[in-house]
Amino acid sequence: MPAIAIIGAQWGDEGKGKVAHVLAKDADWVVRFNGGANAGHTVVFGEPPVTLKLHHLPSGVAYRHVTSVLGQGMVVDIAALAEELTAAEQALGYTPRWLLSRQAHLILPYHRLIERLGGTQKTLGTTARGIGPAYQDKAARQGLRVGDLLRPQAFRERLAQRLEALRRLCPQAPELAAWNADDLAAPLLAWADRWQERLVDPRPLLWQALDAGETVIFEGAQATLLDLDHGTYPYVTSSNPTVGGIGTGAGVPPQRLDEVIGVTKAYTTRVGRGPFPTELTDDQGEALRQAGAEFGTTTGRPRRCGWLDLVALRYAAQINGFTSLVITKLDVLTGFDSLPVAVAYRCGGRVVETFPSEIETLAECEPVYETLPGWQRDLREVRRLRDLPPEARGYLQFIEEHVGVPVAWASVGPGFDDVAR
Numbered sequence: 001m002p003a004i005a006i007i008g009a010q011w012g013d014e015g016k017g018k019v020a021h022v023l024a025k026d027a028d029w030v031v032r033f034n035g036g037a038n039a040g041h042t043v044v045f046g047e048p049p050v051t052l053k054l055h056h057l058p059s060g061v062a063y064r065h066v067t068s069v070l071g072q073g074m075v076v077d078i079a080a081l082a083e084e085l086t087a088a089e090q091a092l093g094y095t096p097r098w099l100l101s102r103q104a105h106l107i108l109p110y111h112r113l114i115e116r117l118g119g120t121q122k123t124l125g126t127t128a129r130g131i132g133p134a135y136q137d138k139a140a141r142q143g144l145r146v147g148d149l150l151r152p153q154a155f156r157e158r159l160a161q162r163l164e165a166l167r168r169l170c171p172q173a174p175e176l177a178a179w180n181a182d183d184l185a186a187p188l189l190a191w192a193d194r195w196q197e198r199l200v201d202p203r204p205l206l207w208q209a210l211d212a213g214e215t216v217i218f219e220g221a222q223a224t225l226l227d228l229d230h231g232t233y234p235y236v237t238s239s240n241p242t243v244g245g246i247g248t249g250a251g252v253p254p255q256r257l258d259e260v261i262g263v264t265k266a267y268t269t270r271v272g273r274g275p276f277p278t279e280l281t282d283d284q285g286e287a288l289r290q291a292g293a294e295f296g297t298t299t300g301r302p303r304r305c306g307w308l309d310l311v312a313l314r315y316a317a318q319i320n321g322f323t324s325l326v327i328t329k330l331d332v333l334t335g336f337d338s339l340p341v342a343v344a345y346r347c348g349g350r351v352v353e354t355f356p357s358e359i360e361t362l363a364e365c366e367p368v369y370e371t372l373p374g375w376q377r378d379l380r381e382v383r384r385l386r387d388l389p390p391e392a393r394g395y396l397q398f399i400e401e402h403v404g405v406p407v408a409w410a411s412v413g414p415g416f417d418d419v420a421r
């Protein structure tokens with residue numbers, strides 16, 4: 001299984017990290033290609049249990065034999081990454097193998113300040129990690145990159161120029177007046193000096209690995225409907241979590257991918273704002289939130305919950321070319337008598353089966369549901385798809401038929417072994 005992409009099919013938090021963790025066991029490389037510390041998941045594994053809280057690092061760090069790559073499409077907060085690495089080293093008892101692209105952009109303290117001043121936390125529900133402003137600087141060609149840390153004097157000068165420009169733009173921000181380029185640069189430069197040999201161009205290494213038949217996993221952060229270009233703009237993140245992001249964010253072309261796994265929950269959740277046709281604001285939504293423990297890993301926010309949306313899932317399959325689906329949290333649906341699933345939208349007096357390109361239209365869409373029977377049996381011990389209760393099998397079959405992509409596995413509990421294949 002040489003090159004495998006793991007892509008979120010909904011609005012994030014589908015459980016991509018669990019899929020990556022399970023597959024990384026037999027992999028040589030795990031590569032992150034987009035986003036930064038806006039992602040987050042907790043991995044608990046082994047005996048005695050080891051807990052890793054991951055924001056930047058790919059799931060591969062849980063295995064000694066895997067090289068984890070932070071690709072050039074990422075935006076990296078060095079202080080946060082340093083803490084994450086220290087915590088990972090302490091938990092694992094060794095330094096995992098990791099490499100960071102010199103072309104990845106840096107998140108600097110002023111990016112978080114700009115996010116706060118811009119108010120997108122309130123208007124869009126952004127995560128306050130400085131992600132958007134860092135990508136903004138990248139597109140405006142005024143970003144500072146990891147590789148710039150290897151030329152300390154030039155780095156200090158460029159940082160001083162950027163601070164000066166920002167002071168002119170926001171003369172009222174006291175933080176900007178107080179910050180000094182040399183002080184901000186010092187810990188970053190010290191860190192880069194320590195880890196110099198890990199700051200590389202990973203692309204030739206990945207090309208070589210693929211040529212040699214090694215297994216490379218591309219672990220997406222966020223998801224299709226949060227994609228800057230294909231998601232529900234402007235309620236999106238500022239990177240490309242879809243499969244195209246692997247080309248730009250890791251330098252590996254699409255035809256080298258052997259599998260594109262779409263990861264979707266058996267229902268739908270979203271954090272942050274923006275239209276969500278199958279959202280449940282009643283007791284059933286609360287029941288899903290409690291049963292699925294739907295609270296954000298990075299921000300702790302309660303997630304909005306709703307039924308599965310096959311219009312959106314078909315769209316995600318088209319955008320990404322999914323070769324298989326992994327359905328997570330199937331066990332959370334246990335105990336519901338019936339399970340509505342959206343197969344189309346009613347919009348402006350018409351029934352549509354395609355995902356609208358504008359959020360104003362999406363906001364007007366009412367889901368057209370087909371209701372499937374629920375099941376009562378606990379799924380936690382099930383390890384084969386064919387051993388699921390007939391209603392759960394029917395649920396998965398319904399998804400396969402409506403999306404046109406086979407279901408490879410279903411996750412039936414929080415543990416890494418709780419998977420039916």
Ligand code: IMP
Pocket residue numbers: 011012013038039040124125126127128129131132221222226235236237238271272273
């Ligand atoms: P940003 O990525 O912080 O700019 O936030 C943009 C939008 O993406 C907001 O609605 C966030 O809640 C959402 N978002 C960012 N990262 C994640 C994630 O890992 N899971 C779910 N939603 C996310």
